[in-house]
Amino acid sequence: MxxxxxxxxxxxxxxxxxxxxxxxxxxxxxxxxxxxxxxxxxxxxxxxxxxxxxxxxxxxxxxxxxxxxxxxxxxxxxxxxxxxxxxxxxxxxxxxxxxxxxxxxxxxxxxxxxxxxxxxxxxxxxxxxxxxxxxxxxxxxxxxxxxxxxxxxxxxxxxxxxxxxxxxxxxxxxxxxxxxxxxxxxxxxxxxxxxxxxxxxxxxxxxxxxxxxxxxxxxxxxxxxxxxxxxxxxxxxxxxxxxxxxxxxxxxxxxxxxxxxxxxxxxxxxxxxxxxxxNMLTVNGQKMSKSLGNSFLPAELFSGNHPLLSRGFSPMTVRFFMLQSHYSSTLDFSNEALQAAEKGYRRLFNALLALKALKATGFAETSSATGAGLASLADDCYKNMSDDFNTATTLAVLFEMSSRINDLHAGVLKTSEITESDFKKFADTYIMMMEDVLGFLPEQQEGSAHLKGAMDVLISLRKKAKADRNFQLSDKIRDDLKSAGIQLKDGKDGTMSWEAE
RNA sequence: GGUGCUGUGGCCGAGUGGCUAGGCUGAGCUCUGCAAAAGCUCCUACAGCGGUUCGAAUCCGCUCAGCACCUCCA
CATH class of the missing domain: 3.40.50.620 (HUPs)
Structure with a gap:
């Protein structure tokens, strides 16, 4: 079928x-x-x-x-x-x-x-x-x-x-x-x-x-x-x-x-x-158009170089922002809405990365309500997309799924509670919806090999400092990296990851 | 004037008559050495006035407000 x-x-x-x-x-x-x-x-x-x-x-x-x-x-x-x-x-x-x-x-x-x-x-x-x-x-x-x-x-x-x-x-x-x-x-x-x-x-x-x-x-x-x-x-x-x-x-x-x-x-x-x-994109309730002089060029949006913008926004933030409303509704463009979209998009995308990194083994033999719930979320994506291509409601389901992904990532939800087929349906759908259907791409380019190597060094130094309970040093490493635009995230099991902002 | 659309909580924005949309913001809790991230909880609204209905944000009428098209425009 x-x-x-x-x-x-x-x-x-x-x-x-x-x-x-x-x-x-x-x-x-x-x-x-x-x-x-x-x-x-x-x-x-x-x-x-x-x-x-x-x-x-x-x-x-x-x-x-x-x-x-x-x-x-x-x-x-x-x-x-x-x-x-x-x-x-x-x-x-x-x-x-x-x-x-x-x-x-x-x-x-x-x-x-x-x-x-x-x-x-x-x-x-x-x-x-x-x-x-x-x-x-x-x-x-x-x-x-x-x-x-x-x-x-x-x-x-x-x-x-x-x-x-x-x-x-x-x-x-x-x-x-x-x-x-x-x-x-x-x-x-x-x-x-x-x-x-x-x-x-x-x-x-x-x-x-x-x-x-x-x-x-x-x-x-x-x-x-x-x-x-x-x-x-x-x-x-x-x-x-x-x-x-x-x-x-x-x-x-x-x-x-x-x-x-x-x-x-x-x-x-x-x-x-x-x-x-x-439908039309509006700015302060008015249609964006060349003749009204309230239109944004993509380049102005990315750079933030426009009187109506407080700062720049990335293409994927804008893509996500636009998909949060239904195509048949007017959509109003504002700094506040874009900032909210930026955070929301990051959440969804981080969950995608977490899902891909997940080492899923040791599945349940028999199906459970939890597993069935995950599988039905996958169906909900399709139902919403098939309902007049409603990307707004589909994104709502994906947010729900992202929470479950984070649960799996944190170990709150265990793969031993769900069958492999339920998990696979859930995971495959999330990935396909995000990448193939909604067309989202990674925001920041992958760091160079040199940056990755340097980050590995800093992370191992910080791990050492933490093990020595030298929190002054470990916090300094974290705070200085933060001001350099890199956010360190401590995992539950002592692992550390990082994200460039 | 004609045609059509919209009016939802602090903001954005889904909603096919009956069950929590969701995101962002704010507050609290959990986790954490402290954070961040993450999870949980809370703040629960439908422009106004009538009507239909056991029940309406959702249907009908009126009023108010706004928008689009009627000229090139995605």
């Missing part, structure tokens, strides 16, 4: 708003698409939260035994800076400002993005396609929508007619909007506008002579519209209908709504079975 059969996964589907049992289209296989970053600037922590959410989802689904194809795109063209009238996209604008080639900008920020992902131990997707690598497919789908009469050409640009689409099937099913209301709100079309109606959106934009990112098309030189790349790439690599589409909450409308419309119109079927949206 596969793990995904023992612990069936439920997901909150943004389409419909209900929690549903997750059943992939093809049993045992999962296709997942997540909207990736626009690489015209540094990623900030809000972006990181979204990618972390889907990192956890893909890790857990794989852990359960699904074969997951995870596609996350790089948007290196196409998102307009202000509105369609400006005819200039973000990448091109930045490039002009910096006097760089557009692809140079893209390369620079893509590398930076990957570096940040590595720092947070967010695993790479299976496929990371780029918009510029799929221009032909985007032109093809434009043709298809033109042929179907749902798109129209206007002065070298192609627009999607939302009203025409809406006559065939309802527009707005994801965000709960109807086009009449949309027509009443927002900015009105001006005289130069090429769109027939303001709710229409661009599939292909004509490039002005000064526009430096341009490709030839049947309608003249231009570049792809805002939403079409995701439809093209998800269809190409996952099929016309696939299992999971994810992204930040702020993409729900209009981006994902438009994706549904385009794909449904082009392929005659809904593209996605489960929509998952991760």
């Amino acid at each position: 596969k793990l995904f059969e023992r612990f069936p996964v439920t997901v909150s589907n943004s389409l419909g708003g209900q929690k549903e049992t997750f059943k992939p289209l093809i049993e045992g296989f999962v296709g997942m698409y997540v909207c990736g970053p626009t690489v015209y600037n540094h990623v900030h922590l809000g972006n990181v939260r979204t990618f972390l959410t889907f990192d956890i989802i893909s890790r857990y689904l794989r852990h359960l035994g699904f074969k997951v194809r995870y596609v996350r795109n790089i948007t290196d063209v196409g998102h307009l800076e202000n509105d369609a009238d400006d005819g200039e996209d973000k990448i091109a604008k930045k490039a002009k400002l910096e006097r760089l080639e557009p692809m140079e900008v893209v390369k620079n920020y893509t590398e930076g993005f990957h570096e940040v992902m590595r720092q947070f131990n967010i695993l790479p997707p299976s496929i990371e396609p780029t918009a510029t690598g799929h221009i032909l497919e985007q032109i093809e789908i434009c043709k298809k929508l033109l042929d179907a009469g749902i798109a129209y050409e206007s002065n070298g640009s192609i627009y999607f007619s939302v009203r025409t689409y809406n006559q065939l099937q309802p527009y707005g099913i994801l965000s709960g909007r109807n086009i009449e209301e949309l027509m009443e709100s927002g900015r009105d079309l001006d005289a130069q506008d090429e769109k027939r109606e303001k709710i229409d959106f661009a599939l292909w934009k004509k490039a002005s002579p000064s526009h430096i990112m341009r490709w030839n098309s049947p309608w003249g030189p231009g570049f792809p519209g805002w939403h079409i790349e995701c439809t093209v790439m998800s269809t190409k690599y996952l099929g016309e209908t696939f299992d999971i589409h994810g992204g930040g909450m702020d993409l729900k409308f209009p981006h994902h709504e438009c994706e549904i419309a385009q794909a449904s119109a082009a392929n005659g079927k809904p593209p996605v079975r489960y929509w998952i949206h991760s």
